[in-house]
Amino acid sequence: MTSHTILYLDDVSVVFDGFRALNNLSLFVDQGELRAIIGPNGAGKTTMMDVITGKTRPSAGTVKFRDSDLTLFDEAAIANMGIGRKFQKPTVFDALTVFENLELALKAPRGPVACLRWVLAGEARKRIETTLEEIGLTARAHDRAAILSHGQRQWLEIGMLLMQDPELLLVDEPVAGMTDQETEHTAALLRRIAGTRSVVVVEHDLEFVRALDCKVTVLCEGSVLSEGTIDQVQNDPKVIEVYLGR
Amino acid sequence: MSTSSISLPATPRLTLRLALIGAVVVLALIPLLNQLPAGSALHVGDFIVSITGKWITYAILALAIDLAWGYCGILSLGHGAFFALGGYAMGMHLMRLIGPRGAYGHPTLPDFMVFLGYQELPWYWLGFDIFPYAFFMALFVPGLLALIVGYLAFRSRITGVYLSILTQALTYALMLAFFRNDMGFGGNNGFTDFKELLGMALNTPLARAVLFYASLVALVGSYWVCTKISVSKLGRVLVAIRDAESRVRFLGYSTTQVKLFVFVISAVLSGLAGALYVPQVGIINPGEFSPGNSIEAVIWVAVGGRGTLVGAVLGAFSVNALKTWLTTAAPDLWLFALGGLFVAVTLFLPKGLVGLFSRKVEK
């Protein structure tokens, strides 16, 4: 672990009823790094994010963000440390408008009294408007999230992630349901964010992963199978075997 | 699809505001019309004044339940307990004010204590002769209970039907406790035969009018508090918790804290309602804790329309008006009617009565 490591998973295992969803997984992400994670269905990619964000407690191993042991904190505390997450199945608040969803995610004091006294000041409004522009939902700002299409919900969740202004972004399958053009836009967006933030992206779409142009980790059966550039892992015989041998 | 309509367009909001002001004005006229000579065409009988006053306190309870359930998804089936505790605190004050006018003529001890052989006032009765203290306790005790129960339940992530059962058990347990004579709260007879409050003899037109207006002010105040919450960002956090609690946690909100905050406010408002109810009906006994009462209050909100504040108030008035009519016309039918009403609303009117009016404005 170098001093630049922001996320540190060492020997992490998660066992569900005897089934090892994560199996001695070790993974290190540097500050400002963009990292892609690929792997077949059921490899444990989402479970890894569950462990980092406090949804699932590991059965064994170390999970650290900077110097904090994440296994000691709950979801809200971990989010407030600066870890934001976009879920595989986009979950937005249907009863609220697009604008209100973003406002809720916007980094600001989270206590009940602070929320009661919250006034949307000029700067916050501007940030929300910039994000609306970025995710292409300006025209839909005052529509309820319930009536958005799947792709628009994906964008809204990405927008909510941006509003949180996290130091580490965990992005689970962001481009499912997006057009090619939107996929390119997303890749460019994530590349831009990385550098100042660390970003971990899980995706099946290898074209998209290639466009991210970053280090790729291949997960299989709960542990790391291979790591390197997209070309290196695509030519790794072990990887070819799990992808083609099934 | 969710049921709340938290961002109404401007025109319906204005209509709503005018309708509310109109309703308050009409209610405020009732005690005045009661002062007209009995022969006058506009005269309103004593019965109407006292029963409307009672419904106003029910409307406050309905608002409290709606804030927790309609906005935040906390379906408490024990809010009657907070109402009853507020009522008991006010009842203790009214008992202390009876003084030597009781049947046994004891200067400080209420009749039931003399009867049970108490030598002196239990410590927890001290101070209740002072109105501000009693009023404070009517709000504080329900709030404290909600804080403790809510903390334990929300921290352990007890939600949904489990929370409903827990709160129902709470009010049932309190009912059994208050039935006991050795609790020092008058056992199954509770408190009654009140004489005065704040220097006014009860059961006079003046006292009725004062209590009526106090309740109306409390209702308007509670409505204002609930509106403030529901239109703030906190209101949107509540709706988000109602619809997807776990997602809210990943945004960094401690949902335990937020739910606790709302649950305590809701309990305090319920206590306020109970404190205004007791001097108007002249009695409080453990029956107020009965699980059925809490369920009935939830049905008012469902019928009126949960997740809208008008709905809660409308439901409290309309269901109780129906109850008053039916319990004289056909007393045996009331529980069937209540159950049937609940089923019908659940199946055909998920947005309650307000859904009927607002259908046009919703997309």
Ligand SMILES: Nc1ncnc2c1ncn2[C@@H]1O[C@H](COP(=O)(O)OP(=O)(O)OP(=O)(O)O)[C@@H](O)[C@H]1O
């Ligand atoms: N709560 C749970 N209880 C039991 N088994 C679980 C649970 N969560 C995940 N699993 C199992 O753990 C394994 C890993 O699941 P995970 O969702 O992490 O895979 P994934 O790599 O994200 O797959 P996908 O690409 O399909 O999203 C799967 O076999 C899944 O069935």
Ligand SMILES: [Mg+2]
């Ligand atoms: Mg997954």
